[in-house]
Amino acid sequence: MKVVSGKVFIACSLDGFIARENGDIDWLHRYPDTGDDHGYARFMATVDGLVMGSGTFKTVLGFGEWPYEKPAVVLSSTLTAQSIPDALAGKVRISDKAPRAIMQELADEGWRAAYIDGGRLIQSFLAEGLIDEMTITQIPVLLGSGRRLFGEHHGDIHLKLESAEYFASGFVQSRYAVER
Amino acid sequence: MKVVSGKVFIACSLDGFIARENGDIDWLHRYPDTGDDHGYARFMATVDGLVMGSGTFKTVLGFGEWPYEKPAVVLSSTLTAQSIPDALAGKVRISDKAPRAIMQELADEGWRAAYIDGGRLIQSFLAEGLIDEMTITQIPVLLGSGRRLFGEHHGDIHLKLESAEYFASGFVQSRYAVER
Numbered sequence: 001m002k003v004v005s006g007k008v009f010i011a012c013s014l015d016g017f018i019a020r021e022n023g024d025i026d027w028l029h030r031y032p033d034t035g036d037d038h039g040y041a042r043f044m045a046t047v048d049g050l051v052m053g054s055g056t057f058k059t060v061l062g063f064g065e066w067p068y069e070k071p072a073v074v075l076s077s078t079l080t081a082q083s084i085p086d087a088l089a090g091k092v093r094i095s096d097k098a099p100r101a102i103m104q105e106l107a108d109e110g111w112r113a114a115y116i117d118g119g120r121l122i123q124s125f126l127a128e129g130l131i132d133e134m135t136i137t138q139i140p141v142l143l144g145s146g147r148r149l150f151g152e153h154h155g156d157i158h159l160k161l162e163s164a165e166y167f168a169s170g171f172v173q174s175r176y177a178v179e180r
Numbered sequence: 181m182k183v184v185s186g187k188v189f190i191a192c193s194l195d196g197f198i199a200r201e202n203g204d205i206d207w208l209h210r211y212p213d214t215g216d217d218h219g220y221a222r223f224m225a226t227v228d229g230l231v232m233g234s235g236t237f238k239t240v241l242g243f244g245e246w247p248y249e250k251p252a253v254v255l256s257s258t259l260t261a262q263s264i265p266d267a268l269a270g271k272v273r274i275s276d277k278a279p280r281a282i283m284q285e286l287a288d289e290g291w292r293a294a295y296i297d298g299g300r301l302i303q304s305f306l307a308e309g310l311i312d313e314m315t316i317t318q319i320p321v322l323l324g325s326g327r328r329l330f331g332e333h334h335g336d337i338h339l340k341l342e343s344a345e346y347f348a349s350g351f352v353q354s355r356y357a358v359e360r
Contacts, residue, residue, distance in 0.1 A: 014316070014339065014356070015330035016196045027336060126322070136194070140339035140356060142306070144332045150195035152324045156207060159194065159320035161350035170341035174352050176194070176320060 003103035005113040006051075006125050008134040009043045010149060011171070017146035018119050023059065027141055031169045038137055038167060044070065048111040051102060051125075054079055056118035057092075066091065073102060073114075075121065099125050123151040131178050134159070140170040183283035185293040186231075186305050188314040189223045190329060191351070197326035198299050203239065207321055211349045218317055218347060224250070228291040231282060234259055236298035237272075246271065253282060253294075255301065279305050303331040311358050314339070320350040 011028060012018050019025050050068060052060070054076035060067065066088055076083075077096045084092050095102050099121075106114060113132075116125050125131050136149075159176035166172045191208060192198050199205050230248060232240070234256035240247065246268055256263075257276045264272050275282050279301075286294060293312075296305050305311050316329075339356035346352045 014354075138354070140341050142330055142333070142337040142339070144330075144334070144337070150322055150324070153322070154324070157322040157324070159322070159350070161320050161346060161352065164344070164346040164352050166341060166344040166354075170339070172341065172344050172352070172354050174194075174318070174346075 001104050002107040003100060003130065004048075004106045004111045005133070006103065006116045006131040007043070007047055007113055008116055008122055008131055008136075009040065010117070010122070010135075011137040011139055012149040013139050013141050013143045013146070015142045015144065016149050017143045018149045020143065020146045023055075023147070027143060028139060031139075031171075034168050036167055036169070038169075038171060038173060039135065043135060044115070047113045047115040049073065049106070050115045050117055051075060051106075051121065052116075053118040053121040055120070061085070070115075073106070075099075075102060099128050099130055103130055119147050119149055120151075122149065123153070126150075126157065126178070127153045129178075129180065133162075133175065133177055135173060135175045137171050137173040140172075181284050182287040183280060183310065184228075184286045184291045185313070186283065186296045186311040187223070187227055187293055188296055188302055188311055188316075189220065190297070190302070190315075191317040191319055192329045193319050193321050193323045193326070195322045195324065196329050197323045198329045199327045200323065201326055203235075203327070207323060208319060211319075211351075214348050216347055216349070218349075218351060218353060219315065223315060224295070227293045227295040229253065229286070230295040230297055231255060231286075231301065232296075233298040233301040235300070241265070250295075253286070255279075255282060279308050279310055283310055299327050299329055300331075302329065303333075306330075306337065306358070307333045309358075309360065313342075313355065313357055315353060315355045317351050317353040320352075 049071040051073045057074040072092045074094050079094045158179040162175045162177055164174045229251040231253045237254045252272045254274050259274045338359040342355045344354045
């Protein structure tokens, strides 16, 4: 059955953390804004929408302004349609489907690629073979502890480097295809 | 007091492992030999010798042929001079000194830079501020578990990207200076 292609675009510390234990991403904000979006707009143009976990959804809501123009699906078994602020009606929907089921549903709706966001979601989608491409931006800092980008899984997951570049900020960005 | 400059040159999986739980590095050997040494000879020319832990020493002994021309110090509180094969006499010595003390001793002997090798040793030398430069080569694979390159430490360790390049193998190599 056809599924949407899952794509990851995420930053992590050189030691592999996407946030501190308490969720803070303060360490991401000490780098001067060079006006460079590190390929974000180009990446967003390649996806039809986002799939995120409830933790990421709450974090993004905390930013104040909803940053996405494309539709977003929040995977959660506890949130309901009532959890969505009125301003986001039509932009965000809640689903309690499993990873593969939601990727099939979105394919049926005509999506070809989805931005999979949030540490736990990325780990479960990777483990289920639902991620085709990952763009990892490594920040030049060792945090020592926090929430990891990658988790445990069975068997090696082989990747194919598609491109790599670095920025004046010291960020190193690598794009990988996930081999099957 | 003057200490030797510690330098790291190591490969890890994209998820930060330098070996499987049992020490295996089989996953490093599935990439075709392109004849490229990934900057190893150039790096070795910048150090006066090596400092390694006893685990790394035993691993390297297992290779059969000792691969280093420069002198090596094995930090261990259990190994003795008798643990060194005759063929390595004069090339390898054992020391039970603490990281900073051995780096001072080597500075007194005229060393300016040492290749610090082995996961646990790198972690303790980093935590003590004894590492000045790290060249990390990321292999395009997710192992999911194993022995980590980086460990816990107190406070963020900020790095300055000095160079980044990638290879036909899909390896991405970044060289960082450790900020103080």
